[in-house]
Amino acid sequence: MPKNKRILGAALLLVLGLIFVFFAVSPWEILPFLKGGSFRVQAGIIGGFLLLGGITNLLHPKNK
Numbered sequence: 688m689p690k691n692k693r694i695l696g697a698a699l700l701l702v703l704g705l706i707f708v709f710f711a712v713s714p715w716e717i718l719p720f721l722k723g724g725s726f727r728v729q730a731g732i733i734g735g736f737l738l739l740g741g742i743t744n745l746l747h748p749k750n751k
Contacts, residue, residue, distance in 0.1 A: 693744065700741030707734030 711731035714722050 690749075693749070697741045697744035700737050700744060704734045704737030704739075704741055707731070707737060710734075 707730045711727045711734060714727060
């Protein structure tokens with residue numbers, strides 16, 4: 688895969704992960720369904736996995 692697509696994919700994973708972790712820590716007041724405890728736990732777990740995936744995509748050596 689070209690380097691540009693690899694970096695863009697990793698950046699997208701990192702941005703989505705940060706958004707999910709942000710929603711888990713401080714949910715928006717305008718969206719009432721984001722206030723539930725189960726949503727916050729799920730958003731934190733999904734955000735953590737997305738961040739982990741983005742970091743591993745950046746650090747993993749390219750296959751030849």
